[in-house]
Amino acid sequence: MEGKLALVTGASSGIGEALCRDLVSRGWAVVGIARTGEALNQIQKNLGSLFTPITCDVSDRASIERVSKSLLVEQKCPSLFFLNAGIAGEKAVENPEKFDLSLHDKIMAVNYFGVLAWVEFWEQPALANGGAQFIATSSVNAIFAPPSGSAYAASKAAVAKAFEGLSLTYFDTNLSFSVVYPGPVNTPGLKGTLPFTWEPEWMAKYMIECALKGKSRCEPSAFYAVLMRLLRVLPKNLVMNLLKKL
Numbered sequence: 001m002e003g004k005l006a007l008v009t010g011a012s013s014g015i016g017e018a019l020c021r022d023l024v025s026r027g028w029a030v031v032g033i034a035r036t037g038e039a040l041n042q043i044q045k046n047l048g049s050l051f052t053p054i055t056c057d058v059s060d061r062a063s064i065e066r067v068s069k070s071l072l073v074e075q076k077c078p079s080l081f082f083l084n085a086g087i088a089g090e091k092a093v094e095n096p097e098k099f100d101l102s103l104h105d106k107i108m109a110v111n112y113f114g115v116l117a118w119v120e121f122w123e124q125p126a127l128a129n130g131g132a133q134f135i136a137t138s139s140v141n142a143i144f145a146p147p148s149g150s151a152y153a154a155s156k157a158a159v160a161k162a163f164e165g166l167s168l169t170y171f172d173t174n175l176s177f178s179v180v181y182p183g184p185v186n187t188p189g190l191k192g193t194l195p196f197t198w199e200p201e202w203m204a205k206y207m208i209e210c211a212l213k214g215k216s217r218c219e220p221s222a223f224y225a226v227l228m229r230l231l232r233v234l235p236k237n238l239v240m241n242l243l244k245k246l
Contacts, residue, residue: 007031007071007078009058009118010085012039014187015137018204019082024050026208031071031078033058033085058085058114059106068121077129080211081122083115084137089190092152104151111155116162123175131174135211136163138179140221144228146243167216176214180207183221196223 006023010016011032020030024047031052032040040053056067071077087107094103115136126132138160145153160179167177184194185203203220210218219225231239 005029005031005076005078006080006082007033007118008082008084009033009056009114010137011043011053012036015182015185015200015203015207016082016084017043018200019084019207020051021047022201022204022208023080024048028080031076033067058117059109061113061117064114064117065121068118072125077125077132078122079126079130079132081118081132081134082137082207082211083118083134085114086111086137086155088139088152089188092149094148094151096148104154107151107155108158111152112158112162115159119166126175127173131176133176133178133211133214134163134166135178135180135207136160137207138181140181140183140219140224140228142181143225144231147240164216176216178211178214178216178218180210180218180220181225183224196221 004027006028008016008019008023008030011020011030012034016032016034020032020043023030029050029052030047031054032043033054033056034040035055035057037053037055040055044051044053054067056063058064087110092103092107094100119134122132136159139152139156141149141153142157142160160181163177163179170177182198182203184190184197186197186199190197198220206220207218231242234242
């Protein structure tokens with residue numbers, strides 16, 4: 001089995017693409033997972049043989065199982081899983097005039113079940129292969145849910161709590177679980193202009209360093225870590241006024 005092998009979901013753009021590039025620069029072999037095969041192939045042209053592009057829809061468990069089985073057949077067992085794919089930005093904005101449960105279904109299928117499905121398949125192979133670390137990309141919105149973002153915030157809070165419990169469940173094993181709570185990152189999915197916005201390359205570097213240090217919880221932005229907790233306790237009228245200024 002491969003030792004220094006990482007698997008990254010949402011690898012075709014944004015944080016996921018930056019993770020792939022940074023990992024390869026450190027000498028890691030990377031399996032990049034995304035729905036867009038064309039974008040993945042272009043990344044491979046730039047990164048070379050250390051990058052393996054695989055097309056997969058993480059909302060489809062059968063697709064995740066197919067991809068995972070093919071890796072095992074090739075005797076490839078990642079030791080780092082950056083489970084980063086997610087629905088965010090404008091695609092996750094809700095209509096404030098009409099509640100739509102189907103949007104919650106769609107977002108949870110990707111942001112929550114599309115993360116845990118990888119854990120379910122790889123738990124036993126990883127245990128047998130010397131261990132692995134699973135890193136989930138949550139959000140500061142797991143701490144505070146903004147207007148028109150209940151589905152997104154719920155999905156990120158759910159996966160964070162799942163990983164929190166899993167980190168204790170597997171405490172005495174060679175599996176570990178980490179959660180990163182990014183603030184706004186300068187990607188096409190970013191909604192609006194927000195202060196203290198990070199570039200994907202910086203966020204990827206931060207996430208990799210957190211993973212390699214074995215941290216179970218990482219909050220890269222002190223500003224948003226404080227702000228999100230403050231917004232939870234302030235009166236709603238004051239909260240809305242503050243949000244309008246951001």
